[in-house]
Amino acid sequence: MSSDELRQVTIFDTTLRDGEQSPGASMNLAEKLEVAQALVELGVDVIEAGFPISSPGDFEAVQKVAEIVRNVEVCGLARSRKEDIVAAWEALKHAEQPRIHIFLATSPIHREHKLRKSPEQLLEMAIETVAFAKTLTPKVEFSPEDASRTEIDFLCKIVEAVIRAGATSVNIPDTVGYATPPEMSERIKSLIMRVPNIDKTVLSVHCHNDLGMATANSLAAVMAGAGQIECTINGLGERAGNCALEEVVMAMKTRSDQFKTRTNIITNRLAPVSRLVSTITGLRVPRNKAIVGQNAFAHESGVHQDGMLKNRSTYEIMTPEDVGFQKSDLVLGKHSGRAALIDRVRSLGHELTPEQVDVVFAEFKRLADRKKEVYDADIVAIIEQRVQQKTTMTWEFVSYELTCKTGQTPNLTLTLKRGDEMFRQFISAADGPFDAPFDGPVDAMFLAVCKLTNIKMQCLEYTIRSVTDGSDAQGEVSVYVDNSGRRERGQGVSTDVFEASAIAFVNAVNRILT
Numbered sequence: 001m002s003s004d005e006l007r008q009v010t011i012f013d014t015t016l017r018d019g020e021q022s023p024g025a026s027m028n029l030a031e032k033l034e035v036a037q038a039l040v041e042l043g044v045d046v047i048e049a050g051f052p053i054s055s056p057g058d059f060e061a062v063q064k065v066a067e068i069v070r071n072v073e074v075c076g077l078a079r080s081r082k083e084d085i086v087a088a089w090e091a092l093k094h095a096e097q098p099r100i101h102i103f104l105a106t107s108p109i110h111r112e113h114k115l116r117k118s119p120e121q122l123l124e125m126a127i128e129t130v131a132f133a134k135t136l137t138p139k140v141e142f143s144p145e146d147a148s149r150t151e152i153d154f155l156c157k158i159v160e161a162v163i164r165a166g167a168t169s170v171n172i173p174d175t176v177g178y179a180t181p182p183e184m185s186e187r188i189k190s191l192i193m194r195v196p197n198i199d200k201t202v203l204s205v206h207c208h209n210d211l212g213m214a215t216a217n218s219l220a221a222v223m224a225g226a227g228q229i230e231c232t233i234n235g236l237g238e239r240a241g242n243c244a245l246e247e248v249v250m251a252m253k254t255r256s257d258q259f260k261t262r263t264n265i266i267t268n269r270l271a272p273v274s275r276l277v278s279t280i281t282g283l284r285v286p287r288n289k290a291i292v293g294q295n296a297f298a299h300e301s302g303v304h305q306d307g308m309l310k311n312r313s314t315y316e317i318m319t320p321e322d323v324g325f326q327k328s329d330l331v332l333g334k335h336s337g338r339a340a341l342i343d344r345v346r347s348l349g350h351e352l353t354p355e356q357v358d359v360v361f362a363e364f365k366r367l368a369d370r371k372k373e374v375y376d377a378d379i380v381a382i383i384e385q386r387v388q389q390k391t392t393m394t395w396e397f398v399s400y401e402l403t404c405k406t407g408q409t410p411n412l413t414l415t416l417k418r419g420d421e422m423f424r425q426f427i428s429a430a431d432g433p434f435d436a437p438f439d440g441p442v443d444a445m446f447l448a449v450c451k452l453t454n455i456k457m458q459c460l461e462y463t464i465r466s467v468t469d470g471s472d473a474q475g476e477v478s479v480y481v482d483n484s485g486r487r488e489r490g491q492g493v494s495t496d497v498f499e500a501s502a503i504a505f506v507n508a509v510n511r512i513l514t
Helices: 029-042 056-068 082-092 108-115 119-134 152-165 181-194 214-224 245-254 267-281 302-310 338-347 354-370 376-386 441-453 497-513
Strands: 010-013 046-050 073-079 098-105 140-145 169-174 202-207 228-231 396-405 408-418 421-427 458-466 475-483 486-494
Touching: 010 202, 010 245, 029 046, 029 056, 029 267, 046 056, 056 073, 056 082, 073 082, 082 098, 082 119, 098 108, 098 119, 098 169, 108 119, 119 140, 119 152, 140 152, 152 169, 152 181, 169 181, 169 214, 169 228, 181 202, 181 214, 202 214, 214 228, 214 245, 228 245, 245 267, 267 376, 338 354, 338 376, 354 376, 376 486, 396 441, 396 497, 408 441, 421 441, 441 497, 458 497, 475 497, 486 497
Parallel strands: 010 046, 010 228, 046 073, 073 098, 098 140, 140 169, 169 202, 202 228
Antiparallel strands: 396 408, 408 421, 458 475, 475 486
């Protein structure tokens, strides 16, 4: 079947709204803008940039995304209230293609326990607010929240009413991930059959992953006739997350014979965008994650390897290149030049300015002197740390001196830089994090950063992983800290895990200060 015969499905990305609601996944303004631009380059049709009335920060983020990005619809979320809709429009009004997304819970459990309103009252609210939003912008989406647990008769009634009021998209959310694929399919078919004006709107789905069926439910809805999928990069979202963009897109592409659909997604951008979002949010992609996981195209079984050598299609239904991975890991070393590095960076899906190339090349040379071979993952780690971290560098790691011995408290001297000024802090057994005892060199590093920057933090999470294989591999440290109720993350990469730890703690401080 040719691409012209395939039905177009709209990809509505809500990474910046629902995805950011994942615990620990909040993004600052610069990071949101970077992800938004990456989504444009990926080819998404709609970016839901935030919930403008929820906070001044969300309002500003939606406003800036609306002002900057082009060739994509920018959407702002609003409750079924006029003040929410006005806030959404004020944030969106400079967008090239604005969309207001209104939601109102409709299921019995939400009507009775949350809203305390009758079906008739909700119907009136929905009609009134959709009609009001329509006076501000041509593109209005309506979501009957918890639609999968709403009585089908009432759901059909409210969907018909909002379309009549001007809704150009109607989204059917499985808000708590309760539906099964057959149920989702039947719900979409029922709406198509029973709502007389359904052809005047785009029918959409927004599936959560509480029972691990978000992708399956979304694909079942598409098979039944839905024309839009709401999803996020890496499946980020509330609780267990949302339908993963990379999964539904590659399922429809790989099995176009079944789904008979196509999207505008440039699939070889999937892996780079996945890595970007993972780096910015600090939420790591599991190795066995479908499509973008480190093991997605890895083959260890001898039987599988034999089949792969004879014919790749024996154990690969899509290629690594399809989603932006490289089929081979090109090794660079200390004798490799700038041209080779630039070529490798481009093949990994990154376009850098000349100034950014200078930064990455200098760091690459430093790394090549410290380890024999530099792999693709090492280069990606350098780019993520030196280029993609947009945090204002108030403090910068310079060096440390550490002496430690089993059973004894370590001595540490840490040097940081702020502007052109150097600051040093000596930590010994007499010190403790704000008069509490400490244990081990990493704890000492954390205390020294707190004392030097005068930022009191509690370390909630500390994780370390190897960027590549081998004893000389770079270690990537991720930390999650609390500063008087404000929680931020930090990351650091180095062949020296203590240095990576210091960089991660300093990065967290910089995020607190900005």
